[in-house]
Amino acid sequence: MSKKNNPVERLLHEKPYILLDGALATELERNGSNLDDPLWSARVLVEEPEQIHRVHADYFKIGADCAITSSYQASIDGFKSRGIETDEALELIQQTVHLAQQARQETGGKARHALIAGSIGPYGAYLSDGSEYVGHYGVDDARLEAFHRPRLEALIAAGADLLAFETIPSLQEAKVLFRLLEEFPEQSAWLAFSLRDATHISEGTTLVECLEALGEHPQLAAIGANCFPASIATAFITGLKQLTDVPIIVYPNSGEHYDPVSKTWSGETACTAFEDIAPEWYAAGARLIGGCCRTTPEQIERIQQNVTII
Known part of the structure; x- marks a missing residue:
C-alpha cells in the first residue's frame, strides 16, 4: 500500500x-x-443506536478529526452469546461505521476530511475478564484469526476509512491482525497497544521488539498506545519516537484507575493535568492525539485549544 492510500x-x-x-x-x-x-458499548448498538450517533456528533461538533466506531467489543461470538445470529451480527458491526458516517455528514466533518476509524478491540475484550490488559489468552493464531477476520471484513465493507487496532496487549495478536489486514491490501490501520509501562506493552514485550516486528509494515498508518495513564505518555512518546518515523498515536485515559475485574473506576480524574500536558505529547512527537476512558468532548476541545498554541 502506498502512502497516498494512507x-x-x-x-x-x-x-x-x-x-x-x-x-x-x-x-x-x-x-x-x-x-x-x-x-x-455494543449493547447500546443493539438497543439504543441513536445514543451512539449522539456521542459521535458531540465530538465532531467540537472539531474532532477522527471518530472511532463503537465496534471495540462487537464480535460474532459476543453477539451469538446474546442470541444474535451471524448475519445480524455482521450488520450490527457495519452499523457502527454508518452511525459515525451519519454524524460526520450532519456536523460538517466530511468537509473537514474527518476520518472514521473502525475499532477492532482485542480478543481479551470479548473474554470480558480484563485480559486485554495482560495479553496471555492461551489461544493459538488460528483462533485469533477466526475471531477477528469477520470483524475486519464487516468494517471494511461498511466503508471505514481505516481500522483502529486498539488496546492490543500482545505482539502475537498484533501480528495476527496485520496478517489478516494483508488480505485487504488497499486498507490501512493504526496499532495502539495497551501498556505495562512506558517501554513495554501489557504482556511485557518491549517496544523495540514490537517495532522490529511491525514497524515497517506497509499498511501501518500509525503506532502508539491507548487506555493507559496520561502520566507516562510523554516518556512513552519520547522513547517510541527514537524507534520509528511512523506517525505516533496516543489516547490515554483521564487519570482514574480501572479495575478490570470489578469493572469500576477509582481515584480522582486528572482532567486539568491531561489537557495541560497534551502539548508535551505533540512536542515529543505524537501526531494523533485524543482521549480514551473517562474523557469527554469538553476535554478533547480543551486539548485542541492547548495544542493549537504550539
Missing part, C-alpha cells in the same frame, strides 16, 4: 496533528445508557 498521511499533509475523539462508552454512561453487559 488516510493518516493525507490528513497530516493538511494539518500538524490529528485530533481524535474521546471516550465513547463512558460518555454513553454519562448520557444515561446502561453498559453493565459483556457486550459493553
Whole structure:
C-alpha cells in the first residue's frame, strides 16, 4: 500500500496533528445508557443506536478529526452469546461505521476530511475478564484469526476509512491482525497497544521488539498506545519516537484507575493535568492525539485549544 492510500498521511499533509475523539462508552454512561453487559458499548448498538450517533456528533461538533466506531467489543461470538445470529451480527458491526458516517455528514466533518476509524478491540475484550490488559489468552493464531477476520471484513465493507487496532496487549495478536489486514491490501490501520509501562506493552514485550516486528509494515498508518495513564505518555512518546518515523498515536485515559475485574473506576480524574500536558505529547512527537476512558468532548476541545498554541 502506498502512502497516498494512507488516510493518516493525507490528513497530516493538511494539518500538524490529528485530533481524535474521546471516550465513547463512558460518555454513553454519562448520557444515561446502561453498559453493565459483556457486550459493553455494543449493547447500546443493539438497543439504543441513536445514543451512539449522539456521542459521535458531540465530538465532531467540537472539531474532532477522527471518530472511532463503537465496534471495540462487537464480535460474532459476543453477539451469538446474546442470541444474535451471524448475519445480524455482521450488520450490527457495519452499523457502527454508518452511525459515525451519519454524524460526520450532519456536523460538517466530511468537509473537514474527518476520518472514521473502525475499532477492532482485542480478543481479551470479548473474554470480558480484563485480559486485554495482560495479553496471555492461551489461544493459538488460528483462533485469533477466526475471531477477528469477520470483524475486519464487516468494517471494511461498511466503508471505514481505516481500522483502529486498539488496546492490543500482545505482539502475537498484533501480528495476527496485520496478517489478516494483508488480505485487504488497499486498507490501512493504526496499532495502539495497551501498556505495562512506558517501554513495554501489557504482556511485557518491549517496544523495540514490537517495532522490529511491525514497524515497517506497509499498511501501518500509525503506532502508539491507548487506555493507559496520561502520566507516562510523554516518556512513552519520547522513547517510541527514537524507534520509528511512523506517525505516533496516543489516547490515554483521564487519570482514574480501572479495575478490570470489578469493572469500576477509582481515584480522582486528572482532567486539568491531561489537557495541560497534551502539548508535551505533540512536542515529543505524537501526531494523533485524543482521549480514551473517562474523557469527554469538553476535554478533547480543551486539548485542541492547548495544542493549537504550539
